[in-house]
Amino acid sequence: MLTREQAGEIFDRIKKFSSADETEVLLSGCNFALTRFANNTIHQNVADENHSVSVRTVFGGRTARASTNKFDDDSLRRVVASSEALAKVQHPDPDLLSMPDSQEAAGSPSKGVQSTQVPSRHFEQTAAITPQLRAAGVKKIVEVAQKHKLITAGIFSSSESLEGIFNSRGLSDWHTQTLAEVSITMLGADSSGWQKANSPDVAKLDPLNLAEIAAKKALDSAHPAEVPAGKYAVILEPAAVLDIVGFMFWDYSGTAILDERSFLSGRIGSQLFGENITIWDDVTHPLQTGSPFDGEGMRRLTLPLVENGVVKRVVYARGTAARMKKSEFKDKVGPVSATGHGFALPNEIGEMPLNIVFAAPQNPQTLDQMIASTERGVLVTRLWYIREVDPYEKIVTGMTRDGTFLVENGKVQRGLRNFRFNQSLIHMLSGVEAMSVPVRSSGEESFDMVVPAMKVRDFNFTEVTKF
């Protein structure tokens, strides 16, 4: 992996090759390895190493980007020339800001902004995982499957990655991280169960426990019954919560408001969700991952997005905040300032919050307590193939998967055939009857978050599938 010093040397060479008014370099790199298993066999097993350098140049309000994964002088000259050639033919953008210097990016106490610090997210033990260690871990998962006469499929991956940013105004920042991840599906003849977890520190993962939970779900949901679609009290495990609520966070963006493509247009400051819903974006949270700076190098601020059901604000890249302050919406969107959530420029998306943390409820309940208080409902392990049906009412559709259960008289009774849902997220988050303590959770449809399990009233199942 590149070191910060080596990256700085690459930036120095790029600066020499550049004739632009301003030059910015993003460096990324990853050592990634993934052992994949199915049918109780390792069937794919991969590793790759790659670095990329991405150069943004600016000439009088015109900007563009080019990237390469080769760092010799000829390649760097070529990538600078490509970026400059693309930039020079753009139309000048009066809204393009000068690149931030290190003081602006770090935040200034005099402006009431504190520089964001995150805990170390790089663990040597994770970076040092070998193919043999991953295979040994998979072998234990397979042994759990065989013990229960099930078939297992899944992954055990490990990675070490870096992100760096340098610009010609003196800004320089650097982040390294490791991540280990385990995802396990257990398959019975007519049922399945699933669990997934990840952490920068592999010592925090417990693959055997995940395998046993997934196996129990597969066994308990065998011979699934069909019950009619309709509105049910639904208990969503954390992975199901994160995958469905993730579809609204693209809209917590100043650019989305300016574009009038956000379901929050005209709704910021209003009581949109139940009073028990409070949501933060917090890159510093101990269960979060990711870099503390954004695509321009601005340090990410910790912000309340929703407090007691009231949408308080959205996030901003620097340029978006400046445009919002001049727009017709400026008095209707809560606080407007750069928050360190922008994507690398130039882009058309703007920004979004990527470190979602749901606040703990006043009276957290365990999953078992939620089940015990349910007269008739459905327990959902995981949701799948979620897509937006209506962008303003925030109706999303999708399927349940890998462990859907009927709850009656306070007990899990049996497995159910999977449902299709069509559910407004506004209605869902207005009807949350109970929540657990939030945990770091990982799914497949949205990015990782710190979310609780939720018991939701009148969740809208519209169809039942064949299994």
Added chain:
Amino acid sequence: MKEIASWALNVATMRGASYADARIVGQRSRALTTKSGKVGSASDAESAGMSVRVLSNGAWGFAASEDLSRTGVEATAARAVEIARASAQVKQKDVLLAPEKPVLAEWTTPHVIDPFSISVEQNIALLLNIDSELRAVAGITLAETNLNFNREEQWFVSSEGTDIHQTKYSAGAGYAAYVFADNEIQKRSYPNSYGGQWQNRGYELIDELKLVENARRIAEEAVALHRAEQCPEGAFDIILDSSQLGLQIHESIGHPIELDRVLGMEANFAGTSFLTLDKLRTLRYGSEIVNVVADARQEHGPGLGTFGFDDEGVPAQCTPIITNGLFTGYLSSRETAHTIGENRSGGTLRAEGWNRLPMIRMTNISLLPGVKPLTLEQLIASTDHGILMQTNRSWSIDDRRYNFQFGCEIGWEIKHGKRVRMVKNPSYSGITTEFWNSLDAICSRDEWTLWGTPNCGKGQPQQVMGTGHGAAPSRFRGIKVGSAYKGS
């Protein structure tokens, strides 16, 4: 490049690999977008590297690196063998590859105009011209356009003696107009949603799409949707335009026929398939007029699934998937062919880039056009009461590919053979085989388009691949319409 590949193959075989292949790939891409009168993004990207795939002790290993020096290449090959040995610790049986005759070949996507030869100024001028046409219509609150070009050059060399140099080009273009009014967001896209139309061609594709000519109509439809009534709910005959039908084919035929899914290899992520092996040549997938092929050959057209050779050196082929309604074929690879009694791969293994493992991917999965001449207008004229739905807005299907639901951008109610009114928020849902068995009319060749889906996700780590889907407007009887908006 052959020399670089030989360093890898030598080290792999010396360390005990029974089979090895190396892919050296150079990729170049350009992405240009505009948003409401401004350039949104302008970027060029290049990436080059090499991967080595080996079989050792009967199990797979794969390693990739950007480092093309001799030391780097040899280290990558050694790493692939080490990984294969680790894989062998957890195996039930040895991997068996279907035989494939070694070939020496060159292949390049046929194209008239290299898309990278067109100046960025010209491309931006085109996009801003479209943008201006869209925003000339009162009520448009957001206009987005995009142009994308890709070039991928690959050297594939295997320990069996295959040596293939292949260069593929693809191009894509499209735009969308949005209207936010009265607490509702409506959108229209052209020529298709989510990036427009994509094919393996040069810039000539862009010239043929009539992008500017259609911009006003699309914007006017986006505005008109706000005045339209909600699409009715119930059982209706529906007519799908060819782009929506292309996505329907992708989701409810293309994915379930992937043999790796059928065999459980994707069970943890993408899912499995209802098409268990007992259904081959026994399942009535669709009505008698349903004929579907998986065709990667150039003669099928310039789809995103068109190539000379797949990424394990197997030549492009045409496999009959559904023949007169009967399920007749899967998408297979050298590793999986034997499970369906075949002694040769169907040639469908592809990788996203130099650092990803090739896997079974759709090629061009196409519904063949109707034999009898039939235009869309004639199909509408022969429909007593139904809904015409155009351009995808949402899509979802379960992990065995039975239950699906699609939403479209715009619908038209048909009564007594005539379009009587525009309807908004049309959606339909169903069960895959019931749906394809309800198909009773397919428009003929003049209405057939080979659409490109540039964003098909599969695998862990996830890979994005382009696939092709030929379709003509078609009619399905008695389909459930409107449950997406019921009680949500």
